[in-house]
Amino acid sequence: MINITFPDGSVRQFEKGITSLAIAKSISEGLAKKILVAEVGGKIWDATRPLQEDASLKLLTWNDAEGKSTFWHSTAHLMAEAVESFFPNVKFWVGPAVDNGFYYDMDLGDRKMTEDELQSLEKKMNELVKLNSSFIRKEISKEQAIIFFAEKGDEYKLDLLQNLSDGEITFYSQGNFTDLCRGPHLPSTGIIKAIKLTTIAGAYWKGDEKNKQLTRVYGVSFPSQKELDEHLLMLEEAKKRDHRKLGKELGIFTMDDEVGPGLALWMPNGTILIDELENLAKQTEKEAGYKRVVTPHIAKESLYLTSGHLPYYQDSMYPPMELEGQKYYLKAMNCPHHHKIFSAEPKSYKDLPLRLAEYGTCYRYEQSGELFGLMRVRCLHMNDAHIYCTKDQFYDEFRAVNEMYLKYFKIFGIEKFVMRLSLHDSAKLGKKYVNEAALWQETETLVRDVLIKTNTPFVEVQDEAAFYGPKIDVQIWSTIGKEFTLATNQVDFAQGLRFNLQFTNSENKPETPLIIHRAPLGTHERFIGFLLEHYAGKFPTWLAPVQVKVLPISDKFLDYSNYVTSLLKKADIRAEVDDRSEKIGKKIRDTEIMKVPYMLVIGEKEVNEKQVAVRRQGKGDMGVKSVEDFLKEILDEIKNRKTD
């Protein structure tokens, strides 16, 4: 007998060799049906794997993350079995569970798979589900495993085996399909009730574009059709928040074939958003002691050779134009220009910290496949600034920048983000990163200290730094789940030297400043794209392109409506009258769809009593009040940039 400890602390005895599934059955049949996998002594095991010794046991279902991922991983195996029946010579790479489903990478040889074939694959998978084959785990020696895959001529699995040794190699089989797999898996295929293969994509082997491209099929599966339907519905809902859709509907931006890919045209409504963001940035930066500068969109090649950008990023820059025997590049970053402003006049330590700010226009030749609405474009307006400071000043400056980020995020109500401390990879010194090992160590420690001492939660990642220093990136997710860097705060110990930037220190000696690159509001493009999704198009009043729509109930009340509108406009409120000869219901509907925060309904009663009937977008009738009271309230809301 063995002792099994349950999560509530209770201990029960079972026959040695009993499975988690059998234990579940002994509790209730209903529970047994829900068990997907088990946590045994802290490790995730097949529910069908015999327990040989005393252990703690947690039975995991669809509601546990490990339950879900096992469910999806097993579906990937099921898909592989189906693929093998259509493509007998297929070779598989890996088939993991991901955030929202699973994929399997495979080499189909000369064959191509098209999306039409996904349906037949799904059909085949559903047939296999009906067979309800058990997933069978088998421990195997490395030698046997190598023989097995060598016979199949499967170089991919042989490659995986290289990094494995005896004792940690297992095969899993279901039906006619056997795969090298660490597991665990579901008890049997019959549990997978609803399957949707979503997309087919190319994926480079081991994620390296120099390697062969494998065929990747994505899918998702659920324990019931109802859950699959709900999932698909949720995806539909997410699409409604997509900034590309909202951007078009609300007249924010447009793209045009003739202008070029990734080159957004800002329409009047979008430009209002830009103006408001710039006002916020100017106000905030002024208070924080920044000075504004303006620099050209192009510069000579030598500037980017000095900065060191060209050897690292030439592929991401538009090709140069040649004029008067000189190569000129469209600028992809503002820093070199700002450095030149720094060095234009001699600097003393008394001039530091010097904070130069610019909403700089940059052009980056992003690969065509990378472009994505406003989130990834080729012309961008960066909320850029460079802070030149001494080593002693660095901590306070970096900290102040960090605080500025958090202040902004509070204004916008941005809560779902991750601060990512992006570090270098010492193996890539001299290649991806400037070759200054000691400086890397020093500044990375400094930046980490700021985060720790200010109690800012963060994650650390290797090999994500800028070429000139470590950085803190703020990661956000678009409504369809893509991850983006919204804002960035970077240390630069390299460019100061490269540009020979100097200040005279208190001992009358020349010294090179440290530089902080920061862009808390990121770029207009990405930030507004993000805000569109964040607010689902329902901007707070201070940002809304139209803040108030005045809606006369009939043409008879147009004079008073125009009068009210003129009062609002005088108070610098973005107000418009809907003077169409439409019914009030229609006017309200159209205004609601355009997500205008306030509607003022004006009829006979309001004219007689010199009032307005206030309607709030999404909330309905808020009652009647005087124009003066309404003005006072909305001005307060705008001035304080209230979120609601």
Added chain:
RNA sequence: GCCGUUGUAGCUCAGUGGUAGAGCACUUCCUUGGUAAGGAAGAGGUCGUGAGUUCGAUUCUCAUCAACGGCUCCA
């Protein structure tokens, strides 16, 4: 850049080897209506672009451009 998909009116989408249709939006007229769509008429497209097959292409083939879903990349 690579793999896959798509491209028809401003938007959402039907459709066909024989020179195109709906709803909404738009224009005009009627209507002057109290909190999410009043009625009628009208205008609007060389079916992404280029070539090929064909008596004839928006439809079939190829190329190209762009967008979308991924991969890679992201200063």
